[in-house]
Amino acid sequence: MVVSLPYWIFQMMRHGKYRSGFGERMGRVPERLRLDHEEEAIWVHAVSVGEVLAVAELVKDLRRRLPRFRIFVSTTTDTGQALARKQFGEENVFYFPMDFGFAIRPYLRTLRPRMVVIAETEFWPNFIRLARASGARIAVVNARISDRSWPRYRRFRRLLQKVLIDIDLFLAQTPEDAARLQDIGAKTERVHVTGNLKFDIPVPTPPEIVRNLRESMQATGARPVLVCGSTVDGEEPLLLKAFEHLLVQHPAAVMILAPRHPERFPAVAALLEQMSIRFWRRSEWNGEHLNGGVLLLDTIGELAAVYGLGDVAFVGGSLVPRGGHSILEPAQHGVATVVGNHTENFRDVVRLFQSRDAVRIVGPAELPLVLMALLANDGERRALGQRAAETMRSQVGATERTSTELEKLMVQA
Numbered sequence: 560m561v562v563s564l565p566y567w568i569f570q571m572m573r574h575g576k577y578r579s580g581f582g583e584r585m586g587r588v589p590e591r592l593r594l595d596h597e598e599e600a601i602w603v604h605a606v607s608v609g610e611v612l613a614v615a616e617l618v619k620d621l622r623r624r625l626p627r628f629r630i631f632v633s634t635t636t637d638t639g640q641a642l643a644r645k646q647f648g649e650e651n652v653f654y655f656p657m658d659f660g661f662a663i664r665p666y667l668r669t670l671r672p673r674m675v676v677i678a679e680t681e682f683w684p685n686f687i688r689l690a691r692a693s694g695a696r697i698a699v700v701n702a703r704i705s706d707r708s709w710p711r712y713r714r715f716r717r718l719l720q721k722v723l724i725d726i727d728l729f730l731a732q733t734p735e736d737a738a739r740l741q742d743i744g745a746k747t748e749r750v751h752v753t754g755n756l757k758f759d760i761p762v763p764t765p766p767e768i769v770r771n772l773r774e775s776m777q778a779t780g781a782r783p784v785l786v787c788g789s790t791v792d793g794e795e796p797l798l799l800k801a802f803e804h805l806l807v808q809h810p811a812a813v814m815i816l817a818p819r820h821p822e823r824f825p826a827v828a829a830l831l832e833q834m835s836i837r838f839w840r841r842s843e844w845n846g847e848h849l850n851g852g853v854l855l856l857d858t859i860g861e862l863a864a865v866y867g868l869g870d871v872a873f874v875g876g877s878l879v880p881r882g883g884h885s886i887l888e889p890a891q892h893g894v895a896t897v898v899g900n901h902t903e904n905f906r907d908v909v910r911l912f913q914s915r916d917a918v919r920i921v922g923p924a925e926l927p928l929v930l931m932a933l934l935a936n937d938g939e940r941r942a943l944g945q946r947a948a949e950t951m952r953s954q955v956g957a958t959e960r961t962s963t964e965l966e967k968l969m970v971q972a
Contacts, residue, residue, distance in 0.1 A: 579637045580654035586662035588669045591650045592631065601630045602672040602695070604655055607639035608860070609885065610678040613701055613756040615646050617676075620962040625969065631670055638821070638859050645860075658683040667693045674969055676700055680708070684722045691725040696968050698728040700961050701756045704739035706903040707882055712743040720744030728968050730961050733907045751964060754957030755908065762891050765864045768841065772815075772854070772868055781813045781850045783870040783934050786894070788862045789819040789884040790875035794899075795827055797878055799834055799853070801927040806851055809934065813849045815865055817856035819875060819884065824857040831855065867892040870940065871933050877901045878923055883909070886918060886947075893948035895933055895940045897921060911954075917946040 583589060594600060603618060605611045611634060618630055632647050633655040634640045643652045656662035663686050674696045680703065690697055704712060712719060723744045730753040731737040737750045776784065785805070787798050795816065802814045816838075818827050824840075831838040837852035841861075844854065856862060866872050872889035876882060877899030885905055889896045890912070897919045902909040912918040921929045933940045 583654040584657050586656055586665045588665045589653060592653060592669060594629065598629050599627060600670045600672045601628045601674045601676065602670055603630060603632045603676040604681060605632060605634055605639060605678040606681060607634065607636040608642050611639050611643045611646060612760050614678050616759050616958045617756060617961055618647060620958055621965065624962055624966050642860055658685045660685055660689060663689050679703060682722050687722055687725050697726045698965055698968055699726055700730045702729050702731045702740060703736045705882065706906060709739055716743050728964060730964055735907065753960040753964060756957045756961060757885060757887050758951060758954040759958040763864045766861055768861060769864050769868060775846055776813065776849060779848045779850055781811050783809055784813045784868050785871050786815045786866050786869035787873045788817045788866065788875060790816065791819050791879060791881050793879040794875050795830055797923050797926060798873065799836060801930055804927045805930060811850040814853045815856055816853050817862045821859065828855055863888045866894055869894045871895050871897060871930060873897045886912060887951065890947035890951050893944040895943040896947055897929060912947060912950055915946055915950050917950045
């Protein structure tokens with residue numbers, strides 16, 4: 560921590576990261592979390608927006624099955640915190656404490672959780688050890704081990720085994736994830752496959768901006784619409800070049816561009832200016848005609864619904880070696896989806912969709928050609944989106960299976 564302190568200070572100063580909720584992160588328990596003497600608690604940890612969305616239906620189901628328990632949700636990121644407060648109520652949400660005993664113990668004393676539920680793979684050694692010592696049952700849900708993480712975990716297998724021994728239950732997304740968990744030290748009898756919770760995320764209620772954009776584009780004939788979500792550094796130039804090619808044949812086309820990280824919004828706006836592409840910031844858009852331009856989605860929490868406006872969606876983090884991001888949000892809307900060839904973080908989901916011809920995987924050189932081909936062939940594009948939606952529907956049920964396993968664990972507690 561001491562060695563890396565300059566990095567964290569830099570992140571706080573430049574991007575404002577980790578500044579919000581600093582007191583909570585350091586162990587100051589907010590008054591809103593206080594329990595009545597008769598209340599019992601379950602603590603769910605969801606790092607960021609993706610994990611919050613994944614556990615939302617699970618939390619709802621646990622509240623139905625275990626009504627006497629108050630369920631608290633912690634997050635690490637500011638965006639995850641904002642969404643969690645909206646989803647679960649501010650009185651039940653807080654920032655996850657740093658992995659120091661002095662920061663963790665006040666929360667364990669205050670919440671007295673009977674069960675701790677960790678979304679995906681957040682193996683914080685002190686937290687897990689102290690939670691176990693407090694008497695809480697510990698479960699990891701929606702667990703996955705990415706291709707990128709697996710070699711690192713294997714390298715520290717001996718140390719990890721001492722951490723994983725304190726976890727009572729691992730609920731993996733796929734058999735491959737289950738095998739990898741066992742390989743790094745999880746006890747075989749504690750590992751089960753329950754599926755991916757993200758397949759159960761309901762289609763979001765469209766915010767007002769979606770209705771406004773749809774009405775504006777219909778009135779002005781702004782078509783086709785390309786939604787590029789969760790883009791990362793190095794991808795926007797490639798996508799914008801492809802969009803310039805697209806405008807030759809479709810001068811009324813619109814791109815909705817949503818960078819993954821909020822701190823990059825100014826840099827992407829500067830790139831648009833540099834390339835002399837007409838654009839509007841979503842935060843400043845007042846109904847102007849979008850024909851032939853780009854709408855920079857510089858807001859949080861709207862992308863999932865905005866995908867529904869697209870004729871074609873591109874999901875970022877995949878044209879450059881960043882492991883990709885989830886393709887499930889555009890698939891929910893039945894939108895034809897394109898990704899790059901770096902999708903290691905979502906290998907099983909992409910593999911499933913690819914096996915059903917429900918996604919297009921491209922390299923940077925192929926990107927403009929594939930986009931042009933899809934937009935030129937309405938039948939092929941719609942069929943691709945329909946197969947994606949059907950693939951989504953075929954995978955539902957992880958929430959119920961996960962809730963059942965957690966309920967069993969609580970009975971053992």
